[in-house]
Every structure is written in C-alpha cells, then in structure tokens.
Amino acid sequence: MHETQRTLNLGILAHVDAGKTSLTERLLHSAGVIDEIGSVDDGNTQTDSLALERRRGITIKSAVVSFALDDDTTVNLIDTPGHPDFIAEVERVLSVLDGAVLVVSAVEGVQAQTRILMRTLRRLRIPVLIFVNKVDRAGARPEHVLREIAAKLTPAVVPTGEVTAPGTRAATVRPYEPDDPRFTARLVETLAEHDDEILAAYVDDARPLPPARLHTALRAQTARAQAHLVYFGSAITGAGVPALIHGVRELLPAATGDPDGPLSGTVFKVERGPAGEKIGYVRLFSGTVRVRDVLTFGSAGRTAEGKVTGIAVFDRGAAGRADEVTAGRIGKLWGLGDLRIGDSVGVPPEGAAQHHFAPPTLETVVVPATPADRGPLHLALTRLAEQDPLIDLRQDDVRGEVSVSLYGEVQKEVVQATLAEQFGVDVTFRETTTICVERPVGTGHGYEKDLDPFLGTVGLRVEPAPVGSGIRFRLEVELGSMPYAFFKAVEETVGETLREGLHGWQVADCTVTMTHSGYWPRQSHSHAVFDKSMSSTARDFRQLTPLVLMSALQEAGTRVHEPMHRFRIEAPDDTSAPLLSTLARLGAVPREQRQHGAEWTVEGDVPAAHVHALEQRLPGLTRGEGVLETSFSHYAPTRTTPPPTRPRTDQDPLNRKEYLLRVARRVR
Known part of the structure; x- marks a missing residue:
C-alpha cells in the first residue's frame, strides 16, 4: 500500500427499517462500486447476501464491503443488523470501528434501538456522524427529528443544512455554507463546551472566529466523539448523500497502527466457505499477517495456534486475495480451524474482553421434527454457534435435549429457517422461557x-x-x-x-x-x-x-435473579389509569411519570418475562397510539416463592x- 493511503473502518448502524442497507447501496453506487442501486424490498442488495435476509428484507449478519474515497482513502464499510434480536452482531462490530454513521428515520424519528446504539457509541468514544434518512417519505419531520436527536441522543449536534419540500419526492437538501450564521452559531455553541478559545469568542460576540479555525476544532472534537454533525437526505433519491460522503472523508479519523509493531487484532466474524472451511474476519490494530504465518489466538483463558493458508483483503470493492494484511485493515483468514468469534490474535487489543450490550435473556429447547435428526441438529447448532456464540448451546444428555439462548422471537424464526435451508433439519421450539441467574x-x-x-x-x-x-x-x-x-x-x-x-x-x-x-x-x-x-x-x-x-x-446459599427491562411508554394522557393498572399486574414498577399537554410518559422497570405481554396489550389500552421502548437494565431478585428452577x-x-x-x- 502507498504510504499516504488511508483506511477507514466505518460502521453503519440504526434501528431496524431506518434505511441502513439502502444507504450502504447509495454509498457504493456513488463510489462507482456498483452500477445499479439494489433494493431491500426486491432482495438484491450487496450486503444482504443471505437468502433469508433477502426474503425478510432485514439485515441478520454483519457484512463488509469496500470502496474508495478519492485516491488516498479506502473505506471498509460494515453494514450491521438493526433489529434488536441481532444486537450480538453489532456487539462484535463495535470493537473494530474507526467511526460510524448512525441512521435515523425522518418519519419514525429516534427509536429504542437508536438510543441504545448512540449511548454505547458515546461510551466507547467512537466518532459518529448522524444521517436523518427518508426526508422524501410522507410524514417526514426533519426539524422535529433534529430536536428529538438533541433531546434523546446528545445535545452536541450541529445540523449541516435544511430540507426543502420534506415529505415529498421532490425533497432536496440545501447544505449550509461554512460561514452561514445558521451553521456557525450552532457550531460555536457546541464546540465551546470543550474549547476555551472558542468559548471566549462565544462570550465576546465581537471576536468572530474564521471558518478554518472552527473546522479544525470540529475535526478534533468529532474524532474525540464530543461533537456530531447531522446530515439530512434520502438514500433512495440520493439527496444529501454527497454532503455525508464529504463529512466521512473530512471528519472521521482514519485507522492507525504500526505494520511493523507487535501483532494485535480482533476476530469479529466467522463463516464457512463453499467446502466447509472456516474463514475468520480479523481487524488488525498492529503488526502484519502473511500467508504461512503461524498465529497464536484465543480468549477467556483459551489459547490456540494455526497456520494461515490464505488471506483476502477488502480494497475498493469485494475482498481480493493477497499475500498479507497490515495494521488498520480488515482481512479474511483461512487455515485457522480453532478460530472463534471474539478471539484476539497476537496481543489482545485494549478492551478486547469488554461486552457492550446485555446477554440474551430468553431460551428455548430446539426439538427436531424426527428423532433421527438429533445428531445432525447438534452439528448444525454447533456451526451456528461458531457464527453467534451468544446462542449458547446447552446440551442436556439426560433428556436428550439441546436449548439455545435468544434475544427475541424473530431470532427464533431465523434460527428455524436457517436450520431448514442451510442444514436440511426441520425443527420446532418449546415455549420461550426467561434466563435467570x-x-x-x-x-x-x-x-x-x-x-x-x-x-x-x-x-x-x-x-x-x-x-x-x-x-x-x-x-x-x-x-x-x-x-x-x-x-x-x-x-x-x-x-x-x-x-x-x-x-x-x-x-x-x-x-x-x-x-x-x-x-x-x-x-x-x-x-x-x-x-x-x-x-x-x-x-x-x-x-x-x-x-x-x-x-x-x-x-x-444463592438467590435467583431475573432480568429486568427498562421501559418507556408514551401514550395519550387519558389512557394513564388503565395503563398503570396493567403495569401493576405485570409486575412493573413505574419510576417516573411526566405529562406534556395531551401526552403522558411513564418510565420504569418490568420483568423481561412480561415484556411481550406488555407489547401485545399496549395498542388496545392506548387506541393504537401508545409507543413502547424497552431495553435490558439489570437483574433483580425474583419475588416468586419458590424461585424458578431449571433442570440440570x-x-x-x-x-x-x-x-x-x-x-x-x-x-x-
């Protein structure tokens, strides 16, 4: 690679249906990687390659695709799932990112998963640009969504333009000029939080700062995840996307790392090739891996060795065969049969063992349609666990049963379809139960x-x-x-x-x-x-x-604890009484209530076992106007006597x- 070549490992994250994959298609088209933009609905996008993804119209597995920005920057773009049932895929990707684009729908606004993702990105100090998508869709409210972003995600946001004719196919985005007062006023106010010189100029209106000084500060604070520009646009029409691409190139920091330093990397994805061979996706933070190198890898006290038999590197399109992969880049490695997701290669990177999201809180027994499929089922589930360790196979030899851990019912449907389509094993599931500790x-x-x-x-x-x-x-x-x-x-x-x-x-x-x-x-x-x-x-x-x-x-002695979810409900004020009554019957504990005109908001904790029931009852209790957000919060002692048990x-x-x-x- 040329010494001035930059690599940026960029994640695209969002709540489901906000338009991540469509934005990925638009970025690839703009970079000349694809001639035609695929459609999620038509099932012909680049990163949703699984048949199940194409059929359901959702992203299930993270996917990497590469494109060039000018002659000096290669972007490895990682499209991640948006549905909360597949949060484990996002978990693994976070550890390899240099920056991220968080996609928010201009119609639905900030949603539950959006808040969880932004909270985690800020905690990890990953630089983030925000893209408000679907400004051309009926019901788009870009200004309202901007206020939501500032209130629910972070106040350190600066809009980069304004939308004309929102909610129509004619919607366009007019970027602000660098010296536009509508842009500089909000920018100075945001940057002043972390820059004393800008703060002094902000207090003294007679000392305006030149745009170049503000841009330098913006780059620095974006890199430190202290400031976030907000772009408006449409992945379908392309409106606003050139400005986003400019922001990615100018503001997000490139990968760093010494190719001659000690070997250090992270495995964030494992898949099987056509011949059943294991392929590991590795982000290198330091050092260089070459074909025929013998690598040491492992995690959680487990150490293994393997000889690299093949390498592919992502560069300006799909992954191509290479002799080596160097620090800062993502490579696919062949030959490491014992490799697992989450393994560190060489010296463990800083924070390699950290988990950013909650573990699954549900489990179910997987039952083969015919007893003769018990052996093939176990083998198939073992292969799935290679790709998603958090499904946590639990083999019960006494009863001849195997159970898996899950985040939700959609994930269960995907496991069922995957077993049938990829392994030829038909299964059913027992009732989903809550995992306690x-x-x-x-x-x-x-x-x-x-x-x-x-x-x-x-x-x-x-x-x-x-x-x-x-x-x-x-x-x-x-x-x-x-x-x-x-x-x-x-x-x-x-x-x-x-x-x-x-x-x-x-x-x-x-x-x-x-x-x-x-x-x-x-x-x-x-x-x-x-x-x-x-x-x-x-x-x-x-x-x-x-x-x-x-x-x-x-x-x-031990005490059993059950998972609790933090909930937030927004509903019409006149539905508060029946809602509170239902929450009490479900074992929920309201912590905070607020009224905003005719709207009522309640937040609190509810047992994970009752979240599904709350989701089902909410529409009838609120005339279909209630909005529910839930996310794992903590484990709390169970209140049932005797406590719930699980067969050994x-x-x-x-x-x-x-x-x-x-x-x-x-x-x-």
Whole structure:
C-alpha cells in the first residue's frame, strides 16, 4: 500500500427499517462500486447476501464491503443488523470501528434501538456522524427529528443544512455554507463546551472566529466523539448523500497502527466457505499477517495456534486475495480451524474482553421434527454457534435435549429457517422461557481429601463479588504445592460447574478461592510401569471439584435473579389509569411519570418475562397510539416463592451419592 493511503473502518448502524442497507447501496453506487442501486424490498442488495435476509428484507449478519474515497482513502464499510434480536452482531462490530454513521428515520424519528446504539457509541468514544434518512417519505419531520436527536441522543449536534419540500419526492437538501450564521452559531455553541478559545469568542460576540479555525476544532472534537454533525437526505433519491460522503472523508479519523509493531487484532466474524472451511474476519490494530504465518489466538483463558493458508483483503470493492494484511485493515483468514468469534490474535487489543450490550435473556429447547435428526441438529447448532456464540448451546444428555439462548422471537424464526435451508433439519421450539441467574448470598466452604475414587485434595471457599464482576478464581495455597496442570484443571472446572447453580441457573458475580490442595505424586511399583491407581491425574481434580464447589455453594446459599427491562411508554394522557393498572399486574414498577399537554410518559422497570405481554396489550389500552421502548437494565431478585428452577444437565454434584456412583462408573 502507498504510504499516504488511508483506511477507514466505518460502521453503519440504526434501528431496524431506518434505511441502513439502502444507504450502504447509495454509498457504493456513488463510489462507482456498483452500477445499479439494489433494493431491500426486491432482495438484491450487496450486503444482504443471505437468502433469508433477502426474503425478510432485514439485515441478520454483519457484512463488509469496500470502496474508495478519492485516491488516498479506502473505506471498509460494515453494514450491521438493526433489529434488536441481532444486537450480538453489532456487539462484535463495535470493537473494530474507526467511526460510524448512525441512521435515523425522518418519519419514525429516534427509536429504542437508536438510543441504545448512540449511548454505547458515546461510551466507547467512537466518532459518529448522524444521517436523518427518508426526508422524501410522507410524514417526514426533519426539524422535529433534529430536536428529538438533541433531546434523546446528545445535545452536541450541529445540523449541516435544511430540507426543502420534506415529505415529498421532490425533497432536496440545501447544505449550509461554512460561514452561514445558521451553521456557525450552532457550531460555536457546541464546540465551546470543550474549547476555551472558542468559548471566549462565544462570550465576546465581537471576536468572530474564521471558518478554518472552527473546522479544525470540529475535526478534533468529532474524532474525540464530543461533537456530531447531522446530515439530512434520502438514500433512495440520493439527496444529501454527497454532503455525508464529504463529512466521512473530512471528519472521521482514519485507522492507525504500526505494520511493523507487535501483532494485535480482533476476530469479529466467522463463516464457512463453499467446502466447509472456516474463514475468520480479523481487524488488525498492529503488526502484519502473511500467508504461512503461524498465529497464536484465543480468549477467556483459551489459547490456540494455526497456520494461515490464505488471506483476502477488502480494497475498493469485494475482498481480493493477497499475500498479507497490515495494521488498520480488515482481512479474511483461512487455515485457522480453532478460530472463534471474539478471539484476539497476537496481543489482545485494549478492551478486547469488554461486552457492550446485555446477554440474551430468553431460551428455548430446539426439538427436531424426527428423532433421527438429533445428531445432525447438534452439528448444525454447533456451526451456528461458531457464527453467534451468544446462542449458547446447552446440551442436556439426560433428556436428550439441546436449548439455545435468544434475544427475541424473530431470532427464533431465523434460527428455524436457517436450520431448514442451510442444514436440511426441520425443527420446532418449546415455549420461550426467561434466563435467570443465581448470586451467592453468603460465604461457604467445601473440602474433600482423597475421597474414593479421587486421588487428590481440594478445598474451596465461595463468596459474593460485586455485581458485574463475573467469576474470579484465586489461590490461598502456594502455586508450587502441586503441578500447575492440576490447578488449571480446578480453575477450568470451577467455571464449567458454575454454569448450573443450586437452582440450575448460571452463577454470577462470585469469588472462588482455593484454600486446600494436595496430590499423590507419580508412583509406580518397583521395576514396573506407571500405575494410575497410585498417582493423581488432572481427571481426579476435574471430577472432585464439582462436589467440593457445590458443597461450598450450598453453605453460602444463592438467590435467583431475573432480568429486568427498562421501559418507556408514551401514550395519550387519558389512557394513564388503565395503563398503570396493567403495569401493576405485570409486575412493573413505574419510576417516573411526566405529562406534556395531551401526552403522558411513564418510565420504569418490568420483568423481561412480561415484556411481550406488555407489547401485545399496549395498542388496545392506548387506541393504537401508545409507543413502547424497552431495553435490558439489570437483574433483580425474583419475588416468586419458590424461585424458578431449571433442570440440570450435569452429573448433579448436589446429589452426593448419585454423583459418586456415576463418576465411579465412568472412572472404573
């Protein structure tokens, strides 16, 4: 690549149906990558390549396509899903972006997913330009939407032009000139929040700043995600898109990274090729990967190695085969069979393990149409989990069932269609249920020494940890007191065992400390070979740990917590009484109520299990005028007695006698 060549990894994000994919098509057409603009409705867009995406008219998987801006800038554009059921796809893309365009519909305005996305983008300090799309559609209200953006997303927004004839096919966008008072006044006011010189000029009206000075400050504050320009336009007609392209080129910062530095990258997508080979999409932050390089990669304590057998790089159109991929760019890698989504390649990038959105809160059992499909179903779901780890397969060998985690009913329909179309497996689903978690209430201890048939000693202490801290494993014994492999076996088994607590739910936010350890050194009879019956192995510790850990957890006790969603309802004021009554019956807790003329707004928390019921009842309660926004908020203790339980899928270490019988049978 030429030394002055710039690369910008750009995300297109929005609430579903705001026009992301249509905007992607328009950008590709403007750059000369495609001759004709595809239609989401017709199913012929570049980035919605799955048959299911084309049929449903929604984006399900993130897609990368490249185009050139002038001769010195290559944009890797990543189109992401807008439907909240596929938020996991957006989660993975955020970690590889240099900047983003957030699309808002001029008709529907700021929606629930729009707020979640902008809140996350601001928290991660990703530079964002806002594009108000569909100004040509009936009902378009660009000025109203601009006020909504300032009120609901961020006040640090500056409009770049005005719309004439909004809501008609003749709608056009007239950009403001750099010295237009309508632009500079709002710009100075916004930039003054983070620039003392501009603040002084703002206070002293007699000291106007030249447009070049304002532009320099705007570039700097945009790069720091402190200011956001708002563009108006239509992806369908192309109105306003040239101004947006100019803003992308001038304001969003290019990728950085040293091609000669230590290797560091993130895997944000995995797919299978025509021959079933695994292909990983990697954003490199530092270093260079070449064909035949042996790479180290992994995550969450898991490390693997693989030899790169092929590389494709996104550059001015589709991905093309290359000998290498360098820092700042996105490449497709072949040959890494153990690669998983979320893996770090080389040195983990800063913040690589962070999660930006809530995990799925629903699950369902997947049932094959015919019993003979149980094996193919498990294989198919395993392949799907490669592409979406958050579906979190849960195999129940006792009942011969497998369940998956979900964000919503639309995702369930997509899983069903994908299994049928790509794998030839027809399935149905059991009723969708809510995923709870367990948290320790107090401190508990467990201890076992040389319990037949295990040759080893394990002592564990379990205690609560701060919310959101996850599972932490610590040692109170010397690391050299037994082989490291045995400690590693205990640590890994602790994580696996806590997937099912006292009530069958995953245990969250606790610290597990190893308080005792012991093993039988490698022994053999005189003049004989190694005798397993006289020596400890890692298996002893893997099988003894669940018994000790559950004993400690029983002493500590756990409380079941259910997921809660934050809700916001806007409805006519005269419907507030029946709405509040319904909210009470659904276990919702209103936190704040406001009245604006004839409109009433209520915000609060509602159990995730009742969100669907609230969605169904709202239209009838509000004459079809109510608007509901919900998003995951937190986990709260359940109020039901006894608490909800989930069937166990392990060897049930809570039942000591049966566990020992099962494990002894497997060992001997």
